[in-house]
Amino acid sequence: MGELLCLEHVSFSYEGGVEERSALEDCSVSICSGERIAVLGGNGAGKSTFFLLANGVLCPKRGTVFFRGEAVGRKKQELNRLRRGVGLVFQNPDVQILGGTVEEEISFGPMNLGLSRKEVRRRVDGAVEQMNLESLRRRAPQYLSGGEKKRVSIADALAMEPELLLLDEPAASLDPENCRLLERTLETLGERGLALAVSTHDVNFAWRWAQRILAFHDGRLVADRTPEEFFSDAGLLNVCHLEQPLLFRMARAMKICPLPRTAEAFERAVAEKGEKEGEQP
Ligand SMILES: Nc1ncnc2c1ncn2[C@@H]1O[C@H](COP(=O)(O)OP(=O)(O)OP(=O)(O)O)[C@@H](O)[C@H]1O
Ligand SMILES: [Mg+2]
Numbered sequence: 001m002g003e004l005l006c007l008e009h010v011s012f013s014y015e016g017g018v019e020e021r022s023a024l025e026d027c028s029v030s031i032c033s034g035e036r037i038a039v040l041g042g043n044g045a046g047k048s049t050f051f052l053l054a055n056g057v058l059c060p061k062r063g064t065v066f067f068r069g070e071a072v073g074r075k076k077q078e079l080n081r082l083r084r085g086v087g088l089v090f091q092n093p094d095v096q097i098l099g100g101t102v103e104e105e106i107s108f109g110p111m112n113l114g115l116s117r118k119e120v121r122r123r124v125d126g127a128v129e130q131m132n133l134e135s136l137r138r139r140a141p142q143y144l145s146g147g148e149k150k151r152v153s154i155a156d157a158l159a160m161e162p163e164l165l166l167l168d169e170p171a172a173s174l175d176p177e178n179c180r181l182l183e184r185t186l187e188t189l190g191e192r193g194l195a196l197a198v199s200t201h202d203v204n205f206a207w208r209w210a211q212r213i214l215a216f217h218d219g220r221l222v223a224d225r226t227p228e229e230f231f232s233d234a235g236l237l238n239v240c241h242l243e244q245p246l247l248f249r250m251a252r253a254m255k256i257c258p259l260p261r262t263a264e265a266f267e268r269a270v271a272e273k274g275e276k277e278g279e280q281p
Contacts, residue, residue, distance in 0.1 A: 038214070
């Protein structure tokens, strides 16, 4: 797996923030192509700050961000290269949304890349379909509901076809149907080889979906582990104000091994276990 993004000893504090406290402190991490990463941590832990630095919206106070092995400085050209490769869906969609209609909004990014009209259309149509926006295509994005805006902001990022997509709490304010749609979209994007990092407070989603967990607490990256390792560490979960996923807890209590990631896999494992126990004299 090729390395896409790397942060080396990156620190950042906001102007006007508490002086002695960094929003992100000495963060070193790298992300490779095709990875599926859940970014966890309580409110104010540093997740959004990490994403904003990873996509070049913020520049580090100390340390360096690398994209495909090249250091990203403050030059426009370098930042543009990073932003093209690393897409970001903001936690708050109002920050991102500008366009007159939903389809104009989604076409802004690809048009700015200087793509042909045909290619812009292909990307807009694809993103509209993926985010279930067909019926909202000609609506003004400012007047959409919170969840609808969120879907538009995700479509914006998809239309840019980045190599790594960062989604900051994408499911917040989505209804259950659109949560399922989002999860299916993440699944499809992952299968196509796009690297994904999703911040979330939903440990059940993280367990179902992620291959790797990054956890932040108090501006520090406190864990970079597999989901199995992370959710087995009660002390760490306590520090991060998180709990074990339900399936993880139930499967462990029933001594099911390997631990199933989905409800379907859990049901199958329970049925097999029942059959085996039934066979025993
Ligand atoms: N624009 C800002 N100005 C000053 N301080 C900020 C700003 N944005 C965030 N902070 C501070 O930086 C720290 C990290 O915030 P960040 O938004 O990265 O947390 P988070 O993990 O994304 O939290 P949440 O789960 O609430 O979204 C917090 O202490 C927060 O108060
Ligand atoms: Mg946040």
